[in-house]
Amino acid sequence: xxxxxxxxxxxxxxxxxxxxxxxxxxxxxxxxxxxxxxxxxxxxxxxxxxxxxxxxxxxxxxxxxxxxxxxxxxxxxxxxxxxxxxxxxxxxxxxxxxxxxxxxxxxxxxxxxxxxxxxxxxxxxxxxxxxxxxxxxxxxxxxxxxxxxxxxxxxxxxxxxxxxxxxxxxxxxxxxxxxxxxxxxxxxxxxxxxxxxxxxxxxxxxxxxxxxxxxxxxxxxxxxxxxxxxxxxxxxxxxxxxxxxxxxxxxxxxxxxxxxxxxxxxxxxxxxxxxxxxxxxxxxxxxxxxxxxxxxxxxxxxxxxxxxxxxxxxxxxxxxxxxxxxxxxxxxxxxxxxxxxxxxxxxxxxxxxxxxxxxxx
Amino acid sequence: xxxxxxxxxxxxxxxxxxxxxxxxxxxxxxxxxxxxxxxxxxxxxxxxxxxxxxxxxxxxxxxxxxxxxxxxxxxxxxxxxxxxxxxxxxxxxxxxxxxxxxxxxxxxxxxxxxxxxxxxxxxxxxxxxxxxxxxxxxxxxxxxxxxxxxxxxxxxxxxxxxxxxxxxxxxxxxxxxxxxxxxxxxxxxxxxxxxxxxxxxxxxxxxxxxxxxxxxxxxxxxxxxxxxxxxxxxxxxxxxxxxxxxxxxxxxxxxxxxxxxxxxxxxxxxxxxxxxxxxxxxxxxxxxxxxxxxxxxxxxxxxxxxxxxxxxxxxxxxxxxxxxxxxxxxxxxxxxxxxxxxxxxxxxxxxxxxxxxxxxx
Numbered sequence: 047x048x049x050x051x052x053x054x055x056x057x058x059x060x061x062x063x064x065x066x067x068x069x070x071x072x073x074x075x076x077x078x079x080x081x082x083x084x085x086x087x088x089x090x091x092x093x094x095x096x097x098x099x100x101x102x103x104x105x106x107x108x109x110x111x112x113x114x115x116x117x118x119x120x121x122x123x124x125x126x127x128x129x130x131x132x133x134x135x136x137x138x139x140x141x142x143x144x145x146x147x148x149x150x151x152x153x154x155x156x157x158x159x160x161x162x163x164x165x166x167x168x169x170x171x172x173x174x175x176x177x178x179x180x181x182x183x184x185x186x187x188x189x190x191x192x193x194x195x196x197x198x199x200x201x202x203x204x205x206x207x208x209x210x211x212x213x214x215x216x217x218x219x220x221x222x223x224x225x226x227x228x229x230x231x232x233x234x235x236x237x238x239x240x241x242x243x244x245x246x247x248x249x250x251x252x253x254x255x256x257x258x259x260x261x262x263x264x265x266x267x268x269x270x271x272x273x274x275x276x277x278x279x280x281x282x283x284x285x286x287x288x289x290x291x292x293x294x295x296x297x298x299x300x301x302x303x304x305x306x307x308x309x310x311x312x313x314x315x316x317x318x319x320x321x322x323x324x325x326x327x328x329x330x331x332x333x334x335x336x337x338x339x340x341x342x343x344x345x346x347x348x349x350x351x352x353x354x355x356x357x358x359x360x361x362x363x364x365x366x367x368x369x370x371x372x373x374x375x376x377x378x379x380x381x382x383x384x385x386x387x388x389x390x391x392x393x394x395x396x397x398x399x400x401x402x403x404x405x406x407x
Numbered sequence: 408x409x410x411x412x413x414x415x416x417x418x419x420x421x422x423x424x425x426x427x428x429x430x431x432x433x434x435x436x437x438x439x440x441x442x443x444x445x446x447x448x449x450x451x452x453x454x455x456x457x458x459x460x461x462x463x464x465x466x467x468x469x470x471x472x473x474x475x476x477x478x479x480x481x482x483x484x485x486x487x488x489x490x491x492x493x494x495x496x497x498x499x500x501x502x503x504x505x506x507x508x509x510x511x512x513x514x515x516x517x518x519x520x521x522x523x524x525x526x527x528x529x530x531x532x533x534x535x536x537x538x539x540x541x542x543x544x545x546x547x548x549x550x551x552x553x554x555x556x557x558x559x560x561x562x563x564x565x566x567x568x569x570x571x572x573x574x575x576x577x578x579x580x581x582x583x584x585x586x587x588x589x590x591x592x593x594x595x596x597x598x599x600x601x602x603x604x605x606x607x608x609x610x611x612x613x614x615x616x617x618x619x620x621x622x623x624x625x626x627x628x629x630x631x632x633x634x635x636x637x638x639x640x641x642x643x644x645x646x647x648x649x650x651x652x653x654x655x656x657x658x659x660x661x662x663x664x665x666x667x668x669x670x671x672x673x674x675x676x677x678x679x680x681x682x683x684x685x686x687x688x689x690x691x692x693x694x695x696x697x698x699x700x701x702x703x704x705x706x707x708x709x710x711x712x713x714x715x716x717x718x719x720x721x722x723x724x725x726x727x728x729x730x731x732x733x734x735x736x737x738x739x740x741x742x743x744x745x746x747x748x749x750x751x752x753x754x755x756x757x758x759x760x761x762x763x764x765x766x767x768x
Contacts (some may be wrong), residue, residue, distance in 0.1 A: 124485070131561055163524070163562060166550075166551060188527065189527075199492075366496070366499055
């Protein structure tokens with residue numbers, strides 16, 4: 047088992063990466079103590095792992111309840127959040143309880159937000175079961191739900207007490223979701239680690255082929271990069287915004303075609319290509335770097351172009367993204383692979399003109 | 408104008424206590440800068456102060472929008488929270504906006520919780536217009552809404568950037584609400600300041616008669632005590648729980664008879680009498696101290712006994728309070744006036760027997 051740490055002073059916590067952690071008794075004991083446990087999962091992951099997991103964490107010797115949410119981004123709403131809160135209140139869970147999110151990014155985001163707001167905050171543990179959640183959303187304390195008008199518009203920063211990932215859960219992950227997770231892995235290379243990007247190019251086939259060693263290294267390196275960025279800027283006042291590479295474009299894609307049509311990672315993949323292309327147009331990144339980005343993502347079975355959307359709809363969706371400050375859309379752009387930066391100082395007419403091309407109009 | 412400070416490291420903020428601050432141009436400029444402003448108020452306070460306040464903070468030269476909520480504790484719900492969030496999103500407020508809560512405790516709690524969760528947290532300013540909000544709820548960062556099954560069960564700790572109170576707003580406050588605020592003022596004396604309690608006994612008539620000097624001193628001393636306790640224990644892991652004196656009983660009253668029937672301060676007044684009576688029964692406080700407590704609260708036109716509720720219903724309501732840890736109801740009790748302590752180590756059969764008497768069964 048590998049242990050990493052997210053350094054946040056008194057809110058520091060470990061990340062454990064291992065195999066078989068979910069059905070091994072005692073693994074969670076150091077975090078749970080005598081606390082009551084509420085597991086939040088969904089109706090896809092629950093049937094696969096919930097009963098074994100309950101047994102492993104000692105149901106019977108401690109109080110363990112669960113709430114099973116409908117699967118998917120379309121259910122990442124205030125209404126679903128209400129289901130988790132209702133369950134905690136009905137079952138009279140006290141402030142010293144521990145909530146465990148067992149599932150992908152949506153489960154982690156909703157469950158984490160419930161933990162952030164139930165009785166003004168209880169402790170929680172992230173147990174991400176998808177690659178995307180393991181390499182991205184489970185680390186760093188971002189929680190929340192979508193609003194009909196914008197993704198993740200309602201939420202909180204609430205750090206977990208631990209992130210425990212069992213690579214065995216990837217065995218049941220559909221290929222499409224595996225690829226979606228790899229999009230965020232590529233993101234770390236693009237942002238700040240050119241060497242890792244080159245490693246990914248060398249191991250793309252291993253990753254798609256689910257080679258355990260390659261996957262473990264990709265997860266580990268992704269978590270290391272993310273943990274470092276979060277430690278430096280917990281509340282996204284600066285450097286953490288780099289993690290949004292491809293996300294302003296990507297969120298606009300998801301918003302325009304409806305959440306859940308494309309997986310989040312797929313939208314981010316196409317969004318990263320759009321951001322890198324704009325970087326090339328601005329003379330910052332080299333055309334060859336755009337080609338390498340597209341080639342790598344394509345080999346990982348990810349889209350490199352957005353779906354058909356009108357430019358007006360796309361721009362409207364971009365402008366309600368959270369990354370808007372004082373009316374300006376902040377973008378993450380590249381000076382090259384491994385060298386991202388955040389800016390709202392770019393020629394927006396050029397961005398729009400390129401958008402027209404990118405959206406195929 | 409008096410300035411106090413809540414010392415919370417990088418989350419420190421000032422409390423300003425003055426007269427006429429709401430219609431004096433420029434007062435809010437140091438906090439607002441160039442930000443867009445969203446004012447949250449209710450349909451009682453709004454008609455009295457909203458237009459003047461908008462003019463004073465420079466509507467026209469900056470963007471100022473407002474949302475007017477229905478007044479009262481019965482509307483402190485997730486649904487009302489949704490109204491504020493919808494408005495922020497519809498109006499495309501960015502993450503650097505400032506929300507201002509203009510009103511009593513309910514407006515402050517809902518508005519503060521909206522600020523805590525909109526885009527994972529934006530800045531906000533508390534402008535409390537009731538005595539209760541000025542001396543208690545506006546200071547310390549507790550925000551949230553009620554659940555049908557329990558008060559303040561959903562919320563967040565989110566510190567404001569400033570608390571600005573205009574004593575002129577007390578002129579329009581109904582007598583009953585003034586008294587409700589004085590209940591929380593008495594609480595500070597009971598918890599940790601016997602000298603202040605004696606001062607309150609000497610000035611009870613001045614306070615009920617709205618003598619400005621007496622009111623200002625009562626507000627100032629209350630804010631000083633509260634700021635000190637919050638600074639020592641922001642997240643209520645220890646000492647801050649003292650502020651819940653009378654609140655476990657008081658919340659049970661509010662829950663059983665329906666939120667809004669009694670004002671919060673009224674329920675707390677009766678609840679404090681119940682807690683002090685239990686302290687006397689345990690041989691901790693002197694019977695004369697119970698009499699002084701009742702006499703002072705009665706002179707402030709506050710109830711000193713709970714309404715008619717069955718003991719079973721009352722106990723059930725107590726046990727879903729947030730102050731329950733590992734199934735035990737924590738109570739704040741007194742060793743004497745000015746010396747409160749938190750405990751879950753008391754004979755609960757005695758508490759229940761006394762409850763029977765207190766509830767008149």
